[in-house]
Amino acid sequence: DAKTTQPTSMDCAEGRAANLPCNHSTISGNEYVYWYRQIHSQGPQYIIHGLKNNETNEMASLIITEDRKSSTLILPHATLRDTAVYYCIVLSSMYSGGGADGLTFGKGTHLIIQP
């Protein structure tokens, strides 16, 4: 699976859009970009994933560059409850009985939403 690089920490004002970057320059053609977050003292929470096209759901938007070497997770209107560690994970598409690798969590970005 491709390695990812994320800033260690970021601040964002409450109500503003939080833009979290992720570099994955060695990503291969069949690898997806997944985003999870972990709020303090809770288990990780799935946010969104994508392959090539930009994706949006009720939580966030995922923008993937055309060359797929980097992506940005966007929280459109950040609230204090969005303070968490955000993990960008790149891995192959669905496995099918051949053995699962599991998610590989790096250090992530600690996003702090300021009131």
Add this chain to the structure above:
Amino acid sequence: ETGVTQSPTHLIKTRGQQVTLRCSSQSGHNTVSWYQQALGQGPQFIFQYYREEENGRGNFPPRFSGLQFPNYSSELNVNALELDDSALYLCASSMTGESYEQYFGPGTRLTVT
């Protein structure tokens, strides 16, 4: 829809002892994965169970073992506990073959003294 639950919430064991942690998967999910999260680190993949068999394993020794039951719930067993086993143990459920969209429980905090 019932979420992923884990028990117990906290546990204190002595070095050399054995421990069993339990996980109930989200309704409709047939796959369970276990992760270990040391303080200040990201979760590390231990193994995954699908159809009651181990379906993948991370870099953990054999003293970490598991079970999955017909109702898709799961157990993580750790033998000969070491001080470094102190961590948050997370269980995640998913539907195999769909994606790596996994749903995590709140975890069990294990302290080994």
